[in-house]
Amino acid sequence: MTWPAIRTILDGAVVTAMLAAVSILLSLPLGLLLALLRWRRVPVLAGALAAFVSLVRATPFITLVLFVFFILPSAGIQLDPVPAAILALTINTAAFSSEIWRAALQTFSRDQREAAAAFGLSERQIFTRIVFPQIWRANLGPLISEVTILLKCTPAVAVIGVVEITRAAGRVGAETYEPLPPFLVATLIYTALIATLVRGQRVVERRIARRYGVTR
Amino acid sequence: MSGLLAVWQSRDVFLWGAANTLLLVLGCLLLSIPLGILLAILLTESPGPLRRSLAELVDLLRCVPFLLLAYLVYYGLPELGLRLDPWWAGLASLTLYTTAYLAEIFRAAFLAVARDSIEAAHAFGLSRGLLYRRIILPQVAITAAPLIGNQVITTIRDSALLMIITVQELTFAANFVSANTFTPFAPFAAAVGLYLLMSFVIEAGVRRMERVRKVRFG
Numbered sequence: 001m002t003w004p005a006i007r008t009i010l011d012g013a014v015v016t017a018m019l020a021a022v023s024i025l026l027s028l029p030l031g032l033l034l035a036l037l038r039w040r041r042v043p044v045l046a047g048a049l050a051a052f053v054s055l056v057r058a059t060p061f062i063t064l065v066l067f068v069f070f071i072l073p074s075a076g077i078q079l080d081p082v083p084a085a086i087l088a089l090t091i092n093t094a095a096f097s098s099e100i101w102r103a104a105l106q107t108f109s110r111d112q113r114e115a116a117a118a119f120g121l122s123e124r125q126i127f128t129r130i131v132f133p134q135i136w137r138a139n140l141g142p143l144i145s146e147v148t149i150l151l152k153c154t155p156a157v158a159v160i161g162v163v164e165i166t167r168a169a170g171r172v173g174a175e176t177y178e179p180l181p182p183f184l185v186a187t188l189i190y191t192a193l194i195a196t197l198v199r200g201q202r203v204v205e206r207r208i209a210r211r212y213g214v215t216r
Numbered sequence: 217m218s219g220l221l222a223v224w225q226s227r228d229v230f231l232w233g234a235a236n237t238l239l240l241v242l243g244c245l246l247l248s249i250p251l252g253i254l255l256a257i258l259l260t261e262s263p264g265p266l267r268r269s270l271a272e273l274v275d276l277l278r279c280v281p282f283l284l285l286a287y288l289v290y291y292g293l294p295e296l297g298l299r300l301d302p303w304w305a306g307l308a309s310l311t312l313y314t315t316a317y318l319a320e321i322f323r324a325a326f327l328a329v330a331r332d333s334i335e336a337a338h339a340f341g342l343s344r345g346l347l348y349r350r351i352i353l354p355q356v357a358i359t360a361a362p363l364i365g366n367q368v369i370t371t372i373r374d375s376a377l378l379m380i381i382t383v384q385e386l387t388f389a390a391n392f393v394s395a396n397t398f399t400p401f402a403p404f405a406a407a408v409g410l411y412l413l414m415s416f417v418i419e420a421g422v423r424r425m426e427r428v429r430k431v432r433f434g
Contacts, residue, residue, distance in 0.1 A: 058369070058415035059408050060376030063387045067408075070391075071400045148279075155283040156377060166283060179291040187284045194279040 012168030023089035031097030056095035085157035104135040219402025233389025252318030277316035306378040325360035361425035
């Protein structure tokens with residue numbers, strides 16, 4: 001493989017990293033919001049959200065991508081490939097991470113909530129001061145796993161024409177008639193990205209353990 | 217309405233696609249469950265160096281996106297002189313990928329089996345084969361059922377990516393019908409409905425296993 005070919009794939013890696021970063025920043029808070037709405041048992045909304053989450057969890061990601069890019073336009077929502085990819089990634093990860101947040105909220109210590117209420121903290125203060133700081137630390141592992149899964153989902157957006165790692169590698173392969181080397185390079189890049197995330201998780205977990213004692 | 221009609225008229229395409237998805241997933245499970253158990257046994261029992269290199273291999277496989285693995289198998293095997301058509305390449309990559317995840321699930325479940333039941337089995341002089349068959353695996357099948365169920369649903373979802381290497385599974389069918397009938401929505405709704413149905417069946421199976429667990433272990 002030539003240097004320009006490797007450059008093409010590395011440019012794709014920048015796009016992949018950007019897609020992943022934006023989708024993470026959108027989907028983790030959205031997942032938390034979904035979980036809070038379901039936790040509060042808002043009558044109709046909670047049921048609708050539960051149905052939405054199980055629908056997304058059963059749908060293959062690539063089906064979701066094709067749906068957002070090819071089917072939403074017929075409902076009047078026309079998106080370019082990159083926004084469509086971000087929307088699909090966000091919907092997917094929000095649904096999956098909302099289950100993590102929801103389990104965390106359900107198992108959160110009742111004593112602490114009642115104690116906080118007895119001290120006169122408002123609902124909002126209980127959440128921002130007591131509940132949230134604990135649940136994000138205790139669920140860092142599952143949340144980072146969700147992020148690595150998101151990263152592993154990104155190759156699927158190549159089908160709608162986003163030139164990220166996989167599509168860039170495909171292009172290089174089509175030009176040189178040798179698809180294997182570029183795909184090997186692409187796999188190496190993904191592996192490096194994901195391994196870095198997992199390593200980062202271990203570091204943060206150790207820091208948290210040192211500062212706050214072992215969580216859970 | 218015209219959408220529903222289009223789906224009904226091309227039901228053969230959908231059934232073919234759904235059958236292919238099911239066949240791929242069932243074939244994959246038939247291969248990867250025994251392989252996963254075997255790999256998990258090797259991961260717990262084999263001597264140091266072999267165990268460490270197998271653990272590295274499993275970790276590596278779990279870092280690779282499935283689509284890339286499918287590409288590597290599809291384009292890589294011909295280089296090794298093995299020419300597979302897309303369907304078989306798809307099955308091979310799906311099996312390889314799922315085996316790595318199942319091995320991790322089984323390994324964790326092996327570790328969770330109560331030590332005293334294993335020691336009791338040793339005391340009764342059970343051979344290693346009998347120990348796994350009668351004591352460990354039945355408990356593992358029950359305790360790991362929810363995780364295995366999740367993995368099966370993930371496998372169904374991953375199998376959709378095989379449309380990119382032109383395997384004619386359910387998403388391929390939906391895309392095909394959608395592009396050919398100019399009724400974009402209904403074919404995808406039908407495909408999502410079928411995926412939902414598959415995941416309901418698996419969740420029902422997991423719930424049944426959980427009832428068994430409650431009856432046996434309280």
